[in-house]
Amino acid sequence: MPDLADQKRFDPAEAEPRIMASWVDSGLFHAPAQGSAVDNYSIAIPPPNITGALHMGHALNGSIQDVLIRYKRMSGIPTEWILGTDHAGIATQAKVEERLVEEGSSREAIGRDAFVERVWQWREQFGGTIIEQFGRLGASCDYERERFTLDDDYERAVRQVFCDLYEDGCIYRDQYLVNWDPGSQSAISDLEVEEREVTDTLFEIAYPLADGSGEIVVATVRPETMLGDSAVAVNPADQRYSELIGKRVKLPLTERELEIIADDYVKPDFGSGALKITPAHDPNDFEIGRRHGLEELTVIGEDGRMTELAGRFAGLKAAEAQQQVVAALREQGLLRGEQPYLHSVPFSHRSGERIEPLISLQWFMNMEQLAPPAIEAVNDGRVSIHPPSQAKRYTDWLEQIRPWCISRQLWWGHRLPVWYRGDETWVGMEEPQGTGWVREEDVLDTWFSSALWPFATLGWPDKTAELQAFYPTNVLSTARDILFLWVARMVMMGLRFTGDVPFSDVYVHPVIQAPDGRRMSKSLGTGIDPLTEIDEHGADAVRFGLLAMASTQDVRYSRERVEQGQALATKLFNASRFVLLNVSGEVALEPAVGEGSPIEDRWIVSRLQQVAEQTAQQIEQFEFSKAAFGLYDFVYGELCDWYLELVKGREFDAALSATACYVLRSTLAIAHPFIPFVTEELWASVPGAEGLLIGAPYPIAQPSLVDREAEQRIADLIGAVTAVRSWRSGANVKPGAQLGARIDSAALAADAPLVARLARLDLGAFGGELTDTIVVAGGAIEITAGDAIDVDAQQRERTQRRAALEQEIARAEGKLGNQSFVAKAPPELVAGEQQKLDRLREQLAALSG
């Protein structure tokens, strides 16, 4: 490391790569697979997509996990942060397809095998980017055990799970209405759908009764789907239509007749109170259709064009068909109204395209057997979710869980271990014997494989040493949005296949929003790149800033917090310089504190115990923001502002050197999980520090070093020095001026020289006319300032001060004059108020005297 004497600031750009390399070389990122889960501490990283780039959410979550891992590692527990990436079916396939199109080719043109090969190549080239970016943060993941959700071993685990669940009867194939994403040309699950507000046109269409006795009007935003209608429904209690139930209508533009049926789903007060039923193209209609055994007529195909069943509209795109249908209806005089209509419509989360509900043959997973144990695990505390409000969301969702559509019409992913031959279906680990078997084309939803992450990464289904050592993992830290998508499914799969929960704590971290309160997103242009922030402020600063932002609620990104972190790093750097440039000779390893030690030494050592204790507790309780601020306050407010200042008058003898180095080492160690780089760098220079800080023990608070008396005395000293400084400022005294003074206070007697030095008082020069008296703990400080003060300023200050005191006294008197308060409030509170009043009166008297 560079010479401390020449450098005033920590240089992250120079130091971070060097320090990261030394950590990697130490081997401490990699825990040997020994013992069982109770002997080790492990966290499975939420695997980033191979298409991903490090965003603020990763940076936050990485910082959180690294604090936990580093803290535990330093606490002497072998730690394993399981690292890896997700193959991310839709995203990755889309990315590679884009490239092919740029080359003038396409997925279809090169065929499945060649395409998959291309994706693997792409992954080779770019898939590791995000892992390198995690490294920039200083994340102490196990880079030697990097996993990928499509590795051979992982693939085997997926197949095993699929086959077992199939045998259980949980996995089945069915003709069902699914969310068809025209963008990815695949079905997607309900969780991958998002609602967006859209203005459509609501058309009212008259369906003539078959017997010619009248008509019934229905409303729809998708008139083209009427070609697939198989009934008209009304509410059974609706008087207007009770006569018509069971009658038939002529479906316009076709030769078909539909029955008028009764179903409770229909809201009489909405529109005309009559609803056209199109089971193949609307989720509600699908349900109603199944209830009434209606025909499911698919008139829009997977390609988004009208099918043969659409008659003369066949082959048209749905939007074109809509125009032509409306035109035809208008011509026939059956269009009764059209108006703009704002409503929410499903869109694909991935491709952003509007979902087309379609009936298709898909694979589903019934969750009814898996959900109850996962609810139970949270209810009985085997898994605890922080903050607890998230636990309710989790259980609520699981309690009304619905079948999960697990097949995707993609090429990149885990191909289902299913083979067909004629009417036969084979599900198994290997291809069936015999000829003529054709493998299922579809792959599994990416979340199916992600759900196995905590154990599939460790070698399951084999009983590996890794699985034995690191499963169940300890903590899963994640964003709220994948609580259902991922966390709940991991719990279900973990319980089903390992018999144990996958982790004991789930920490749901807040969302970092853009500074303007919007979501950080690439498409909105609101994203802030963590790597740019690291370049500018250093990884320590970014980590500190993010952790400080991560309290309990969603929060806007605040660059000031990052700058605060940078300031902390600089401050620690300089505080260390001060100590290191002063200590000399052999330095003892233990702090030299005892009865006769200087009070400031006893004090800082005592304070240190409490910061150590508090920080450890806050980390354990996932209170990262409190811990970060607590560290900052200690370093600034106690170590630098007071201890180092108090020490400046002393010679750095053996005792002071030992204590100062002890304090420094402890502070660096306590802060290391938060700001690992600068602390590691400094550690290398502190006498008594051995090896790398990353592997050093985390300080444990020693009750024997807590010193109440020292804390009280220094608190009094700080109060007195602050009071004098404030007085000096009010009296316009030159900062450098030494004022004659006498300290008349039993509480400060022993520490008078310290007070005098920090407050620039000259105890030997007391004499002449008394200028003022400043009330302090245990007494007062009398000042004889001569002509060093600005009398007018002092008078103004005294007047203001007196007014403030009088106001305070009035308040206290009012409170104590209130009989109810005296009678009902706790006695100690009343006594406290009385003491306060006495003190205030004393101050006022001193001011007036």
Add this chain to the structure above:
RNA sequence: GGGCGGUUAGCUCAGCUGGUUAGAGCACCUGCUUUACACGCAGGGGGUCGCCGGUUCGAAUCCGGCACCGCCCACCA
């Protein structure tokens, strides 16, 4: 439509098992080359704690209502 969370200094946020004069960082004002640090030091100004009621000796904190903002869930054509 239902649920959850938020609304505190100019800005970003703490505080909320009710009880000193409501805090921090940044910004702002005044002063300072004080034996590490101007990414610094010292001192200071700034808030009727979203609004209206209620409970209480006492409410930023508890209860009810309202208004905005955000998120999640949900099948209204």
